[in-house]
Amino acid sequence: MTTLSLTVNGRQVSTEIDPRLNLADFLRERLSLKGTHLGCEHGACGACTVLMDGMPIRSCITMAASCDGVEITTVEGYDQDPLMSRLRKAFREEHALQCGYCTPGMLATAYDIVSRLDRPDEDEIRAELAGCVCRCTGYRGIVRAIKRCIAEKSA
Amino acid sequence: MLRREDARFLEGRGRFIGDIDIPGMLDVAFLRSPLAHARIASIDTPVDADGRVFTAADLSDVKLVPPASKVPGHRIVAAPPLALDRTRYVGEIIAACIAPTRAEAEDLVETLAPDFEMLPVIASMDDALSDDGTRLYDDWDNNVSMETGFDSGIDEIIANAPVKVTRVLDMARQAMVPLEGKGVLAYWSERDDQLVVYSSTQSPHQIRTALCEALGLQQRQIRVIAPDVGGGFGYKAILHPEEIIVAALAMKTGRPLRWLEDRFEHLTAGANAREHRYEMTAYADDRGRVLAIDAKLTTDGGAYSVWPHTNGFDAIQASGILTGPYDIGGYRVKTQTVVTNKPPLSPYRAVARPGACFAIECTMDAVARAVGRDPAEVRIDNLVKAEAMPYKAITGKEYDSGDYPACLLRAMEMVAEGPKTPAPGRLLGTGYAIYTEHTAVSTSTISHIGIPMMPGFEQAAALMQPDGSLELRVGVQSHGQGMETTMAQIASQVLGIEPDRVVLRHGDTGLSPFSTGTYASRAIVMTGGAVAAACDKIAVKLREIAAHLMQCEPSNVHLEDGQLRGPTATMTIAEAAETWHFRPYELPEDVLRDGLEVTGGYRPDGDKGPFAYAAHAATVSVDPELGTVELLDYVAVDDCGTRVNPMIVDGQVLGGVVQGIGTGLFEESPFDDQGQPLATTFADYSLPTAAETPIIRLDHSETQSPYTRFGVKGVGEGGAIAPPAAVVNAINDALRPLGAELCAVPATPKRVLGAIFDAQDRAIADLEVSK
Numbered sequence: 001m002t003t004l005s006l007t008v009n010g011r012q013v014s015t016e017i018d019p020r021l022n023l024a025d026f027l028r029e030r031l032s033l034k035g036t037h038l039g040c041e042h043g044a045c046g047a048c049t050v051l052m053d054g055m056p057i058r059s060c061i062t063m064a065a066s067c068d069g070v071e072i073t074t075v076e077g078y079d080q081d082p083l084m085s086r087l088r089k090a091f092r093e094e095h096a097l098q099c100g101y102c103t104p105g106m107l108a109t110a111y112d113i114v115s116r117l118d119r120p121d122e123d124e125i126r127a128e129l130a131g132c133v134c135r136c137t138g139y140r141g142i143v144r145a146i147k148r149c150i151a152e153k154s155a
Numbered sequence: 156m157l158r159r160e161d162a163r164f165l166e167g168r169g170r171f172i173g174d175i176d177i178p179g180m181l182d183v184a185f186l187r188s189p190l191a192h193a194r195i196a197s198i199d200t201p202v203d204a205d206g207r208v209f210t211a212a213d214l215s216d217v218k219l220v221p222p223a224s225k226v227p228g229h230r231i232v233a234a235p236p237l238a239l240d241r242t243r244y245v246g247e248i249i250a251a252c253i254a255p256t257r258a259e260a261e262d263l264v265e266t267l268a269p270d271f272e273m274l275p276v277i278a279s280m281d282d283a284l285s286d287d288g289t290r291l292y293d294d295w296d297n298n299v300s301m302e303t304g305f306d307s308g309i310d311e312i313i314a315n316a317p318v319k320v321t322r323v324l325d326m327a328r329q330a331m332v333p334l335e336g337k338g339v340l341a342y343w344s345e346r347d348d349q350l351v352v353y354s355s356t357q358s359p360h361q362i363r364t365a366l367c368e369a370l371g372l373q374q375r376q377i378r379v380i381a382p383d384v385g386g387g388f389g390y391k392a393i394l395h396p397e398e399i400i401v402a403a404l405a406m407k408t409g410r411p412l413r414w415l416e417d418r419f420e421h422l423t424a425g426a427n428a429r430e431h432r433y434e435m436t437a438y439a440d441d442r443g444r445v446l447a448i449d450a451k452l453t454t455d456g457g458a459y460s461v462w463p464h465t466n467g468f469d470a471i472q473a474s475g476i477l478t479g480p481y482d483i484g485g486y487r488v489k490t491q492t493v494v495t496n497k498p499p500l501s502p503y504r505a506v507a508r509p510g511a512c513f514a515i516e517c518t519m520d521a522v523a524r525a526v527g528r529d530p531a532e533v534r535i536d537n538l539v540k541a542e543a544m545p546y547k548a549i550t551g552k553e554y555d556s557g558d559y560p561a562c563l564l565r566a567m568e569m570v571a572e573g574p575k576t577p578a579p580g581r582l583l584g585t586g587y588a589i590y591t592e593h594t595a596v597s598t599s600t601i602s603h604i605g606i607p608m609m610p611g612f613e614q615a616a617a618l619m620q621p622d623g624s625l626e627l628r629v630g631v632q633s634h635g636q637g638m639e640t641t642m643a644q645i646a647s648q649v650l651g652i653e654p655d656r657v658v659l660r661h662g663d664t665g666l667s668p669f670s671t672g673t674y675a676s677r678a679i680v681m682t683g684g685a686v687a688a689a690c691d692k693i694a695v696k697l698r699e700i701a702a703h704l705m706q707c708e709p710s711n712v713h714l715e716d717g718q719l720r721g722p723t724a725t726m727t728i729a730e731a732a733e734t735w736h737f738r739p740y741e742l743p744e745d746v747l748r749d750g751l752e753v754t755g756g757y758r759p760d761g762d763k764g765p766f767a768y769a770a771h772a773a774t775v776s777v778d779p780e781l782g783t784v785e786l787l788d789y790v791a792v793d794d795c796g797t798r799v800n801p802m803i804v805d806g807q808v809l810g811g812v813v814q815g816i817g818t819g820l821f822e823e824s825p826f827d828d829q830g831q832p833l834a835t836t837f838a839d840y841s842l843p844t845a846a847e848t849p850i851i852r853l854d855h856s857e858t859q860s861p862y863t864r865f866g867v868k869g870v871g872e873g874g875a876i877a878p879p880a881a882v883v884n885a886i887n888d889a890l891r892p893l894g895a896e897l898c899a900v901p902a903t904p905k906r907v908l909g910a911i912f913d914a915q916d917r918a919i920a921d922l923e924v925s926k
Contacts, residue, residue, distance in 0.1 A: 020258065029256075034174035035167020037385070039334045040418040044837035047334055075167030088165040092157055095806045098635030100164025101171065101335045101385030122850065130846035133837075135334045135386050136635045138809030138874075139845040 002065045008033070009077025017064050024048045024059035026067075027074055035075035035104050039133065046132030049105035050074050056112045075104035084111060086152060090145035098136035106132055106142055114149045122147070156654065156800055160639040169383040172338035172355045173415050180340070180411040183401055184260035186250040186267050187424060188242035191278065191496035191830025192291075193271035195240050198250060201266045208263065209251045209404060211237040217403050220365045220394060222462040225605035229301040229467055232292065234459035234499060236369075236396040236403070241274075243291060243458035244498050245832055246424025251400050253412065276496050278830040280432060280455050283493035291458065291494045300456050301467040301492040303474060307549050309438070309485035312447040316438035320521045325899040326510045326879065327823040328430035328455060330834075331503045332842060335385020336416030337425075339398045341405035344378075352379045352402055356662075357387040358672025360630050363664050365394040365462050366402050377402075381662035384634035388814070389502040390425065391634075392674040394462040422840055423832045426824035428503035430455040431473060433514035438485070443526040443533035447485025450477055450514070454507075456492040457499040463609060466500045467492045471604045472507035475550050479515040480559045480591040480768060481537040486549045496830040502674070504811065505872035508592055509818055509879055513900065516588040516880035520887060521896075530884065531567050531587050535560050538589070545861070552600075554591055554766045557794050557858045563589050563770040565854055566792045570772035573788035573852070577776035581785075582892065584775050586884025588877035591768040594795075594869025595680035599762045612758045613681035614668035617646070617689035619696075619751040621736035623717075623729025624656040627689070630670020631682045632662030635810075636871060637803040638678060642686050644799055648865070649690035650697075651717045652728055668754050676869025679799060680765065681757060684864040689755030696747050700731040703742050757864070765860035765868035769793035771812070771877035775885040779893060779911060782904035784820060784886055786849040791877070794856045795870035796863070804870050805853055811874020812851055817843045819879035819900050894918060 005014040008031060017026060024041075027033045027050070036059055039047030043061035050059045051073040078084035087110055090096070097103045106129075113120070113128045120128070125146050126139070134142060163169050186198075200208045214237055221233035238249050250267055254260035275289040276282070282289070283298035291298055313319075340353040350372065356362050359379040367374050384391060397414050405412045416425070434451040452473055456466030470490035478486050492500075519537070523530035539546045541558035548554060570585055577583045593600065597611040616628040627642055643657035660666045670682070697719060698712040705712065705721035713720045717728050734741055735751055759765065774788040791812055798804045821841040825833045834840035859866025879900045886907065887896050895914035899906055 018258075028173075032176075033167075034170075037171070037335070038173070040837050042418065042836050042838075045334065045418075091165055092161045095158070095802050097161060097164055098637070098806055098810060099333075099335070099384065099386045100160075100169045100635075101333075103164045103169075104167050107165070126845040126848070130844045133334060133842050133844060135332055135388070135814070135842075136810045137806055138811075138813035138851060139848050140809050140851060141806065143845060 004064060004068055006067050006069060007071040009074060019065050021064045022060055023062040023064045023067055026064035027059060033074050033076050037101050037104055039102065046109060047102050047105040049108040049132065051108055056108050075107060083114060086149050087111060087114065087145065090148045094141040094144040094148065096137060096141035096145045102132065102134045106134065110146050113146055114153065117150065118154065120150065156640060156644060158637045158640045159643065160637065171335055171383045171385055172340060172353055175340055175353055175382060177340065177342055177411040180413055181253050181255055182257040182260045183412050183414040184252050184257060184264050185248045186252065186264045186269065188238065188245055188247040188249055190242065190271055190273060191245050192274040192276045193242050194274060195238060195242060195249065196270040196272050199268035206408070207253050208267065210249065211235060211239045214403055217369050217399060218371065220368045220462050222460050222465045224465050224467065226301055226303060226467060229465065230295065231460045231465060233462065234396055236399040244496050245830060246420065246498060248396055248400065251404060253408065276830045278496060278826050278828050280453050280493050283495050291496065298494050299491050300494050301470065302490065303470060304489045305474065306487040307485050309447040309449060309487050312438050312485045316446050317441045318439040318522065318525055319436060320518065320525050321436045322518055322521050322898055324433040324435060324514045324517055326429050326431045326513055327901060328426060329428050329818060329822040329824050330422050330426045330840065331388045331390040331428050332421065333386030333388055333390055336418065336421050337391060337395055337397065338415040339401045340411065340413040341402045342411035343406055343409065348376065350377045350402060350406060352377060353382055354379055354398055355384050355391055356381045357384065357392040357632050357634065357674055359632060359662055359664050360670050361463065361672050362394060362398060366398065369399045370403060370406065378665040380665065381632040384632060387634050387673065388504045389506065389674060392672060393464060393501050418837065419835055422824065422835050424498055426832055427457060427498040427501040429510060429818065431469065431507070431510035435514050435518045437518050437522050439522050439526065441526055443522050443528050443536065445481060445483050445522060445537050448478055448483055450488045452488065452490040454492050454500065455495050455497060457495060457497040459499040461499045461501050464502050468502055469500060469507040473511040475552065475604065476508060476593065477511045477515055478549055479512065480539055480589055482539045482543065483549060497826060504814060504875045505592070508590065508876045509815060512588055512590045512876045513880045513883065517883055517898065520884045531563065534563055534587065534589060538563065552593060553763060555763065555860050555862055557766065557768050559589065559591070559768060562768060562792050562794060562856060563587065566770035566772045566790050569790040569792065569852060569854060570774060570788060573774055573790065575774060581776040581778050582889035584777065584885045584887065584889025585772060586881050586888050587770065587772050588880035588884060589770040590876045591766045592873050592876060593764050594676035594767050595759065595764045596675045596677065597759060597762045597764040600764060609671055611681065611762065611764065612756060613670055613685040614754055614756045615682060615685035615689045616668055616752065616754045617693050619693055619732050621733055623727060623732045625652055626658050626660060627686055628660045628667040629682050629686065630664070630667040631673040631678045633673065636673065636678060637800065641679060641799045641803060642683065645683050645686045646690050649687050650694055650728065651714045653717060676871040676873065679867050680759065680863050680869050683799065683867060684757030685755050687864050688757050689753050692753040692755055696751055697728060697731050699746060700735050700742065701726055703746055704734065760862040763862045765796060765863050767793065767795040767868040767870060767873050769873055769877060771881040773881040773885040775882065775889055777886055777889040777907065782908035782911070784902055784907060786816065789849050789851045791851065791874065792854045793873060794858050796860045796868035797857055797866040798855065799867060807870045808853055808874040809851055811872060812878055813843050813848050815875040815878025816848065816882065819882035819902060821901050823901050
């Protein structure tokens with residue numbers, strides 16, 4: 001067993017873990033944060049994306065033991081964050097989700113794109129999203145929602 | 156109207172099968188066959204594995220559930236949930252291991268030591284049809300499971316047609332890839348005397364029927380609940396062996412058990428969709444008017460027949476719509492479904508129609524090339540005209556309504572305005588595809604094609620609450636289609652009730668009337684019709700209450716905007732409902748003795764399924780050196796009758812189109828000659844992402860179906876039908892200067908280059924001959 005101390009959604013967590021436990025399973029099974037979804041478990045689909053110290057990472061290929069001292073934000077952890085609130089509103093209004101399974105990872109990725117880029121064009125946004133698979137929407141709504149939130153940033 | 160289901164998913168509060176915790180629950184992992192065809196000689200299990208490892212011998216009391224087929228000579232083999240003495244595809248389940256966590260269950264799988272004797276492998280359709288004597292089933296005389304045919308009599312046309320065009324067209328095998336895998340969780344509830352089965356399924360009642368048959372239980376003894384489901388696409392509309400195993404072992408062990416499919420399992424054991432080969436011959440006049448189609452279709456049915464569709468469903472569907480939206484006077488088709496050492500062929504979004512559309516639409520382009528005309532113009536000449544509706548196709552199907560030529564003209568107009576600038580050195584091409592799709596398939600159709608377990612009706616319960624809010628209960632399952640929104644809209648349309656005062660309970664056999672589930676683009680037609688029928692009954696009851704309170708005739712009470720309006724007074728639905736529930740003494744004692752909770756049922760008029768249709772157009776740029784294809788533009792113009800929620804319709808079309816682009820350009824589950832799957836991760840199995848997907852432009856027309864409530868037609872699958880054809884026709888338009896033509900999807904660089912090299916070889920050969 002390994003000792004792990006980290007911050008998850010603003011809450012300090014210290015616990016013993018099995019060294020082979022990945023971050024996604026740690027969040028889901030040990031902390032009951034079921035909003036983080038597993039789509040492929042090999043880092044290719046993006047559904048499990050969470051923020052680690054503000055950067056999007058794949059929680060399925062991140063070992064929990066490597067997360068000592070970091071700050072993790074999952075979909076449950078944004079509270080009244082103004083950007084996440086705008087993203088959620090835009091996702092709903094642009095029909096950026098259907099089954100909802102990829103949505104937590106998409107939101108984390110979108111949060112990063114909108115925070116980081118000021119004037120991306122359509123192709124740049126799509127390239128930034130290329131690590132996240134949505135099987136339902138055809139991506140149009142997701143791209144539009146991101147575009148809208150970037151436009152609101154400079155408005 | 157925006158979707159009412161969005162909030163929980165946006166906040167991470169959806170409840171998918173993997174999110175459900177039951178106290179005492181154990182995880183299941185499976186030992187799966189590493190070989191495509193082998194005899195299981197023995198399985199060594201650890202000495203302390205008793206009660207934790209289960210093989211076929213432990214499930215000897217579980218009955219096989221063969222799907223029914225009325226097709227003459229159809230040889231059906233149901234898969235044993237755990238392989239008996241022989242395994243017939245890589246990924247077939249051999250043993251189940253149980254442990255407190257999935258990781259520990261997988262550790263236990265690793266300790267099992269199966270011993271196999273390898274058998275000759277049938278890895279392809281060609282293997283199956285070769286005469287080397289290899290058989291998947293020892294007592295069969297060949298590897299053909301089902302043969303069907305139809306002949307309208309085309310010999311005279313063949314003898315006289317000036318133009319004959321032949322093509323062989325291949326659509327690869329693929330996986331369906333809902334982003335959430337399958338999953339099942341089962342436990343016995345003593346209080347309910349019931350097995351509770353949570354399953355990530357599209358069809359809870361269907362699964363209950365099959366599980367009861369397998370486990371020998373009465374239907375009251377199983378409750379199947381589909382929680383939030385992370386995409387289905389047909390993959391979750393069939394009975395899976397894991398559902399039987401987990402349910403049976405939950406009863407045997409007395410413990411809550413859970414299995415969640417991982418992506419490796421999905422891409423190997425779940426590589427079960429498409430894989431068709433069409434040998435198409437079109438006979439036409441010298442203007443390209445097609446007079447007859449002569450076709451042979453072979454599908455790779457995999458090792459077993461899935462329940463309830465069988466392995467023959469693709470061939471039946473494809474051959475029934477292979478003449479497309481065209482007015483074609485002669486048709487002959489032969490189909491054969493072969494068995495191979497691959498996962499059992501299963502129905503994927505639009506079941507076989509993408510293949511049939513690919514076949515007829517590429518053939519139509521080939522006819523246009525043969526007569527030297529524009530492919531779109533040749534299509535217009537061949538399409539069924541609006542004034543011919545309803546049109547009885549040569550296949551016997553009745554196309555109910557619509558204007559196919561206008562739809563194609565609109566797509567032509569839109570794509571003409573789209574981006575058309577390829578990078579230097581690239582070739583530009585535009586291609587079209589148009590289809591008509593039998594949605595909400597009817598009872599008579601399903602019965603006619605021989606799969607009786609999928610009847611064309613639905614039921615819905617409407618429960619008027621004392622405060623005037625309304626609970627709807629339906630057996631279909633919404634997994635992205637937005638039914639929590641659209642069914643409330645339909646209730647609102649009938650009753651004038653605010654959609655926010657309506658809730659939809661769905662996907663739970665314990666809550667809803669019997670249903671066959673969400674598939675075949677049927678829910679808005681069938682369940683929407685049933686919701687409307689139930690609300691009609693509620694409306695009659697509310698008017699009766701109001702009439703008594705207003706001292707008038709029920710026929711003089713009208714429901715508008717949630718109000719019951721009589722000649723002299725107005726009351727709200729809430730007031731009427733509250734009076735009946737809480738102040739019955741204000742009403743005569745014979746008013747509504749049968750209550751304010753009803754069930755409505757629905758079948759379309761004349762038991763006819765409406766035909767939705769669409770025209771798609773794609774512009775591509777092809778790199779002739781690398782064989783890469785870039786989609787510059789994509790246009791889809793569809794007609795699904797009345798659109799209950801236009802935003803959701805757009806979403807269904809867009810999502811379907813991108814899956815179709817996947818079929819056309821990227822997605823493939825190849826197998827080697829030993830039946831080993833070669834695309835086992837998302838690194839090898841390419842899915843379209845936002846980066847490969849162009850801006851897709853949509854337009855709609857709305858031709859109401861004469862046979863359905865509100866004139867709706869289904870729309871869930873259609874988007875996925877045309878893209879493989881539209882994309883390949885665009886590529887072939889681009890390759891025209893090279894004399895090359897591609898006849899297979901996905902159009903990977905290797906296949907595109909292959910087509911170019913073939914053309915070069917032909918040119919060189921021609922040169923040799925002319926020397």
